[in-house]
Amino acid sequence: MARICLINPRFPVSFWGLNHGLPLLGKRANMPILALPVLAGLTPPEHEVVVIDENIEEIDFDALESFDIVGITGMTVQRDRMREILVELAGRGVFTVVGGPWISVAENWFDGLVDVIFVGEAEETWPRFLEEWARGEYAGRYEQAEKTDMTKVPLPRYDLIRFREYAMGCIQTSRGCPYQCEFCDIIVIFGRRPRIKKPAQVLAEIDAQYRLGTRVIFLVDDNFIGNKKAAKEILRAIIAWQQQNGYPLTFFTEASLDLAEDEELMRLMTEAGLVAVFIGIESPDEEALRETKKYQNVRGSLIERVHRVQAHGLEVYAGMIVGFDSDDETVFERQFDFLKQARIVGAMTGMLSAIPKTPLYERLEADGRLDNAAIDDPEIATNIIPLLMTRETLRDGWLNLMDRLYQVDSFLDRFDDLFIESRIPLATYRMTWLRRHRPLSYLKIQVLTILGALVLLSRIWLDPRTRPYRATYARHLRKLILSGRPPRYLFQFAWKCITHTHFAIMTRKMVRGESRLVNT
Numbered sequence: 001m002a003r004i005c006l007i008n009p010r011f012p013v014s015f016w017g018l019n020h021g022l023p024l025l026g027k028r029a030n031m032p033i034l035a036l037p038v039l040a041g042l043t044p045p046e047h048e049v050v051v052i053d054e055n056i057e058e059i060d061f062d063a064l065e066s067f068d069i070v071g072i073t074g075m076t077v078q079r080d081r082m083r084e085i086l087v088e089l090a091g092r093g094v095f096t097v098v099g100g101p102w103i104s105v106a107e108n109w110f111d112g113l114v115d116v117i118f119v120g121e122a123e124e125t126w127p128r129f130l131e132e133w134a135r136g137e138y139a140g141r142y143e144q145a146e147k148t149d150m151t152k153v154p155l156p157r158y159d160l161i162r163f164r165e166y167a168m169g170c171i172q173t174s175r176g177c178p179y180q181c182e183f184c185d186i187i188v189i190f191g192r193r194p195r196i197k198k199p200a201q202v203l204a205e206i207d208a209q210y211r212l213g214t215r216v217i218f219l220v221d222d223n224f225i226g227n228k229k230a231a232k233e234i235l236r237a238i239i240a241w242q243q244q245n246g247y248p249l250t251f252f253t254e255a256s257l258d259l260a261e262d263e264e265l266m267r268l269m270t271e272a273g274l275v276a277v278f279i280g281i282e283s284p285d286e287e288a289l290r291e292t293k294k295y296q297n298v299r300g301s302l303i304e305r306v307h308r309v310q311a312h313g314l315e316v317y318a319g320m321i322v323g324f325d326s327d328d329e330t331v332f333e334r335q336f337d338f339l340k341q342a343r344i345v346g347a348m349t350g351m352l353s354a355i356p357k358t359p360l361y362e363r364l365e366a367d368g369r370l371d372n373a374a375i376d377d378p379e380i381a382t383n384i385i386p387l388l389m390t391r392e393t394l395r396d397g398w399l400n401l402m403d404r405l406y407q408v409d410s411f412l413d414r415f416d417d418l419f420i421e422s423r424i425p426l427a428t429y430r431m432t433w434l435r436r437h438r439p440l441s442y443l444k445i446q447v448l449t450i451l452g453a454l455v456l457l458s459r460i461w462l463d464p465r466t467r468p469y470r471a472t473y474a475r476h477l478r479k480l481i482l483s484g485r486p487p488r489y490l491f492q493f494a495w496k497c498i499t500h501t502h503f504a505i506m507t508r509k510m511v512r513g514e515s516r517l518v519n520t
Contacts, residue, residue, distance in 0.1 A: 005071070007054065008055065013518055014518055033053065097116040104118075119142070126142075173219055173234055179295075181282075224254060277315075277316060283335070317347070351382040423485075449491050460473065
């Protein structure tokens with residue numbers, strides 16, 4: 001038997017991390033990392049498994065010396081903290097293994113610090129490694145010959161995760177994406193053929209997280225609608241589960257923009273309790289989209305397609321990128337105008353960067369347009385050398401764009417356009433169903449929603465960091481109340497004020513040079 005500790009390193013401040021907003025939510029981290037419970041679920045029962053998420057608890061390095069194997073996962077933004085942990089463990093003689101997205105595209109990054117690396121998926125290689133380790137015959141590198149059959153993946157060990165410490169839970173229903181975006185590492189790691197779990201597997205994971213206290217779940221698929229037929233089957237199963245349990249959960253996910261062409265899919269998402277979808281829009285310019293092979297985004301008006309998704313009750317969060325070869329100094333104004341016209345409140349805007357092993361990386365490397373040292377330069381934060389502007393112009397334009405997007409009036413004007421003026425029907429199906437079939441549950445949810453919103457708003461008003469924004473928050477709050485929108489929109493407003501607090505603090509620190517650039 002082996003004693004195994006699996007570690008998720010601390011994230012730096014990032015857009016996704018919601019770091020500055022977490023105290024207002026009363027949570028320690030945004031969401032757990034699935035790699036830890038997934039690996040624990042793959043581990044034979046004779047082994048002891050402990051998981052540590054450094055985002056909610058400190059690492060006791062002395063205690064780690066008692067483990068036979070210490071495993072570390074990590075994304076690109078975690079690579080510096082991964083190295084710090086590995087240096088400490090190497091000095092203590094601890095046996096370490098590393099897997100996850102970053103090591104899968106940068107295999108030599110931790111040379112001399114790691115005993116074993118896992119490239120790509122590990123459903124087959126992790127159990128095989130444990131068998132070989134027990135015999136003293138393990139290899140230094142493992143990579144599966146075939147992609148994982150998702151219908152055979154066991155239930156993750158969610159019992160090891162302290163869900164109440166997180167703002168939301170997360171479940172992966174599929175891996176892979178059918179598209180070929182040049183900058184994306186998803187197709188490098190998981191391939192272009194979506195592989196999907198059975199609906200029964202998904203429901204088992206939903207039920208497990210619900211029983212452990214989760215009430216919001218992010219379906220963290222690379223592209224939830226990569227296989228639309230399978231996605232619809234999963235959604236129908238979720239709808240049945242929601243109705244059986246009184247619609248206790250809220251979902252959101254990631255999808256491609258061709259969602260806008262499938263009325264049935266959007267309807268099923270709404271009926272399943274989804275309220276938002278993150279879509280990689282990247283650019284309002286067709287030339288840039290074609291350059292990066294984002295062909296699914298050039299099939300009509302971007303703004304009309306976004307509005308179509310919103311009209312079904314799904315808020316659109318957008319991934320945006322500046323720095324494509326066709327981008328010049330005018331791109332920043334076009335990005336700002338597009339997001340305003342599209343009524344997109346939450347925009348994750350970044351400078352283009354080239355991830356190792358991606359087609360973009362290989363193209364720019366061949367052209368001599370990579371500077372990998374610059375990606376860790378706190379004043380540059382990208383490894384590409386743009387064509388039509390200097391890196392300094394790209395950086396300054398990006399910072400100015402983010403500063404404008406997260407100025408409080410600009411941010412809440414987009415909120416008003418979406419939630420008040422266009423009257424997006426957020427969670428309307430869910431509330432209508434509850435009113436008809438579970439009237440007492442409907443009233444309970446209405447009361448709890450109001451109380452929850454008031455709690456969040458009181459935290460926002462009492463936090464000294466929100467002082468510069470309170471007058472604007474109050475003005476837009478009054479407008480929302482006078483609009484007569486139901487209580488769930490009040491809760492949504494409170495949530496948006498919290499996310500604004502995070503975005504504004506993070507952006508202003510970078511603009512003023514008080515923190516390093518965070519290009520994620």
